[in-house]
Amino acid sequence: MKQTPLQKRGIAADRIVLGCMGLGGTWDNSPETNEQVLEAERAIDAALESGIRMFDHADIYKMGKAEIVFGQALKNRPYIREQLVIQSKCGIRFAEGEMPGRYDFSKEHILSSVDGILSRLGMEYLDILLLHRPDPLMEPEEVAEAFAKLKESGKVRHFGVSNMNASQIKLLQHYLPDPLVVNQLQMNLHHIGWLEEGVLVNQQAGTSFSFPESLLAHCQLENIQIQAWAPLAGGLYSGRELSGQPESVLQTKKLVHRMAAEKETSAEAIVLGWLMRHPAMIQPVIGTTKPERIRSSVDAIRIAEQMTREEWYSLYVASRGRKMP
Ligand SMILES: NC(=O)c1ccc[n+]([C@@H]2O[C@H](COP(=O)([O-])OP(=O)(O)OC[C@H]3O[C@@H](n4cnc5c(N)ncnc54)[C@H](OP(=O)(O)O)[C@@H]3O)[C@@H](O)[C@H]2O)c1
Known part of the structure; x- marks a missing residue:
């Protein structure tokens, strides 16, 4: 079977990732509850039973509670850490007092974020750390120093980005000794700018999409794993x-x-x-917390292998709402 970009790098990543943004209750500083830990246990069990061993987090999800309940759920389950692939993100900061919501790729913030992530998850290391959203004040040399320290200490094994365009990736990569292995972006059957950008080359209509030009091709050329966030389009077509x-x-x-x-x-x-x-062997990061939806998602692996060009285009054209140019 064809390998994904992560698999080509020897990372034991599955075709589908379970996104954990839905765990941990509400987006506030209320304490986590036993029911939220049980919900996490049910989601993790359903994922592992279905062959999904890769999980996506971010330090901000539910103000840290998604990572906390996930860590507690794992404590109640004797899974071997080496069998899981755990990814988290940092770089987004919420507004605090007079300080606005902002992005922060400073060395100090990246290092302290990873310590917070590992402590909430109750883990010694992350398989992959992603920078969550591009920080206009990014100093690539400083990010490189932070990554080097994290790698040296064994706290993070691989690094990647999220929501970045090809130029931003090239700039950062220039200063890094190791390859960026992931770019996570919003992509689904409804949000189709990632295809329209390429299909409508040299047409006025092709300039109105938010997906960055040539990003897909850049990631494919550089063996960067494209991960799709919101791959179910929030259930728009599925119920x-x-x-x-x-x-x-x-x-x-x-x-x-x-x-x-x-x-x-x-x-x-x-x-x-x-x-x-x-x-491009896109990896969907599914955000459902419902065990039955997690289980019903994994048949996508078989469906992808069997989907004909005509079936694929029928869905694409239906979503475009007009025929191909
Ligand atoms: N990098 C980034 O900037 C970024 C941004 C957003 C998300 N993410 C990651 O991507 C993951 C997925 O994103 P997402 O959760 O926004 O998108 P998603 O996977 O497209 O949608 C999941 C959401 O839709 C609901 N849903 C799915 N099918 C449904 C149905 N048939 N009826 C009713 N509700 C349904 C789910 O609720 P149930 O739980 O009830 O199934 C859940 O709230 C997140 O968990 C996170 O890990 C990354």
Whole structure:
């Protein structure tokens, strides 16, 4: 079977990642609860039973509570750390008093963030650390110093980025001895700028998409794993109640359900399989906390392998709401 960019680097990463932003209750400083730990246990169990051993976090998710409940859930489960691939992110800071919400890639902040992440997760190391969103004040030499220290101390094994364009990645990479291994971006069957940017080359309509030009090709050339956040489009095509949606969404949802019935699979597997059919070997980071949705997502691996060009284009064209140019 074709390997993903992470697998080519010897990182035991699965085709699908469980995103943990939904764990830990509410976005506030209320203490975590036993029920939230149980919810994390159920999600982790469903993931591992389905063959997903890779988990995505960020220091900010639920103000740190997502990592806390995940760490506590693992304590109650004797999983061997080496069998899991754990990734987290840093670089976003919330507003505090007079200080605005901001991004911070300073060495001091990166180092202290990783200490906080490891302590909340109850772990000795992270497999991958991502910089969450580009900081306009980034000093690449300073980031390189922080990464070197984290690698030397054994706290982080690999580094990556999120929401960055190709030039930002090239700039940072210039100062790093090790390759950036991941770029995590919003990509799904609804948010299709990542395809439109390439399909509408030299057309006015192609300039109106927010996906950075040539980023997909850059990541493919440099063997950078593209991870898709919001890959289920929040359930838009797979079951969430809809009202006031455009005709293209309704038609796409209908097609997703028809294909799911024909292929005897779930709507989630069609939506994710469509993303994974792309030759970049995109890794969806699924954000559901529901064990049944986690289980029904993994059939996407089979669906991606079997999806024909015609089926893939039918879904793409339905989502575009107009034929290919
Ligand atoms: N790098 C970044 O900047 C960034 C930004 C956002 C997220 N992320 C990562 O990406 C992961 C996924 O992102 P996401 O959670 O925004 O997107 P997602 O996977 O597209 O959607 C998951 C959300 O949609 C809901 N959902 C899914 N199917 C549904 C259905 N049929 N009916 C009702 N609700 C449904 C889920 O609720 P249930 O839990 O009830 O299933 C959950 O709240 C996150 O966990 C996080 O790890 C990264």
